[in-house]
Amino acid sequence: MRGISLLLPLFLIMALILPGAALAGEINWNKAGASKISLFYPGVTSWEFLTSDDHRLGGREIKQGKKDCKHCHLSKEGELDLKADEIASGTVKMKRSHNPFEPEPLPGKKGLITAKVQAAYDNDYMYIRIEWDSKGAGWQKKASKGLPDRVSLQINKSEVAFKKYGCFITCHNDLSTMPNSPSRKEVVSNGYYGSQNRDDVRLYAYYARTSWSERKPQGELDKRIKDGGRIDLVSAEINNGEVAAHDGWIMDDRKWEDKTSVEASGSYGDGRYAAVIRTKLKSTDKFDIQAEDGDVISVGMAIHEDGVEKRKHYVSFPFTVGLGANADVRAEKISR
Numbered sequence: 001m002r003g004i005s006l007l008l009p010l011f012l013i014m015a016l017i018l019p020g021a022a023l024a025g026e027i028n029w030n031k032a033g034a035s036k037i038s039l040f041y042p043g044v045t046s047w048e049f050l051t052s053d054d055h056r057l058g059g060r061e062i063k064q065g066k067k068d069c070k071h072c073h074l075s076k077e078g079e080l081d082l083k084a085d086e087i088a089s090g091t092v093k094m095k096r097s098h099n100p101f102e103p104e105p106l107p108g109k110k111g112l113i114t115a116k117v118q119a120a121y122d123n124d125y126m127y128i129r130i131e132w133d134s135k136g137a138g139w140q141k142k143a144s145k146g147l148p149d150r151v152s153l154q155i156n157k158s159e160v161a162f163k164k165y166g167c168f169i170t171c172h173n174d175l176s177t178m179p180n181s182p183s184r185k186e187v188v189s190n191g192y193y194g195s196q197n198r199d200d201v202r203l204y205a206y207y208a209r210t211s212w213s214e215r216k217p218q219g220e221l222d223k224r225i226k227d228g229g230r231i232d233l234v235s236a237e238i239n240n241g242e243v244a245a246h247d248g249w250i251m252d253d254r255k256w257e258d259k260t261s262v263e264a265s266g267s268y269g270d271g272r273y274a275a276v277i278r279t280k281l282k283s284t285d286k287f288d289i290q291a292e293d294g295d296v297i298s299v300g301m302a303i304h305e306d307g308v309e310k311r312k313h314y315v316s317f318p319f320t321v322g323l324g325a326n327a328d329v330r331a332e333k334i335s336r
């Protein structure tokens with residue numbers, strides 16, 4: 001065994017030992033409570049579908065901002081009540097338009113997965129630990145196509161629509177890899193994207209754009225941002241045994257920031273990933289949320305695996321994380 005570990009390249013040993021010791025190792029996760037969060041394969045489910053007649057009763061309720069996703073799609077036992085397997089296998093169609101929920105099914109893709117989610121905080125940081133069953137493709141080798149394995153969290157404290165509908169308020173029919181995505185040529189010739197040498201349309205909040213090409217007036221955006229409408233985005237990306245943290249935001253666009261105030265660590269064993277994402281509670285970065293004792297934060301989770309394209313991920317309904325407060329996932333304060 002010792003002989004083998006001596007043969008391992010140094011970076012691999014560091015990847016296996018260091019990130020865990022620097023972050024997750026400081027917290028005794030055995031003591032922290034754990035919640036089961038379900039994730040499902042959404043296919044091309046978009047905000048436009050969710051607010052349309054195709055979504056029947058759901059469409060009406062969401063347009064009026066009334067019932068949340070969980071109200072109709074989560075059983076009393078906490079099980080997801082959704083045709084997720086049928087979406088993944090491409091066998092279910094939308095009720096009115098008869099458009100497929102998944103026009104390009106991936107062979108053998110499961111509709112549902114569950115993650116174990118734990119959280120903790122101290123004076124300076126919040127820690128979210130996510131554990132899930134996986135083939136661990138990204139742990140063993142670099143992604144040759146699509147995205148590396150990763151878990152991403154959209155985080156927001158005050159936006160009511162996010163609290164009810166989570167990531168779905170940022171997912172649209174005209175995003176890159178979605179059915180009504182504009183052509184690369186169209187995107188490049190748009191003033192906004194063209195000025196950034198961009199040919200892709202990324203996540204945006206429904207209240208920040210009326211469509212991929214049309215941004216809401218700056219005054220309206222500024223007000224919404226002031227009221228907490230910008231969504232913080234953090235991600236732990238696992239590639240070739242290394243874990244990288246990404247820090248970004250979503251409003252009228254989705255951007256990753258060059259400078260990250262987020263750290264991430266991770267490991268793979270017994271057919272499961274465990275990733276810990278650490279965010280600053282009092283970040284001075286205007287694109288990060290600020291949080292303190294007693295706060296209840298809304299989180300939407302996405303997991304990408306097996307080198308899938310952008311939209312072909314698992315997603316959760318929004319859940320809450322409470323800092324010393326009751327929530328779907330309760331974080332206890334730890335002293336360090």
Ligand code: HEC
Binds near residue numbers: 067068072081165168
């Ligand atoms: C008022 C209740 C209600 C709410 C709120 C609601 N839905 Fe639905 N949803 C439905 C109904 C009813 C159907 C269609 C069932 C049928 O006709 O087969 C449906 C269908 C779906 C489907 C298609 C797969 C399936 O199981 O039929 C998806 C995906 C979906 N909803 C996602 C969501 C998401 C995401 C949210 C929150 C953003 C949400 N729903 C909110 C009631 C609701």
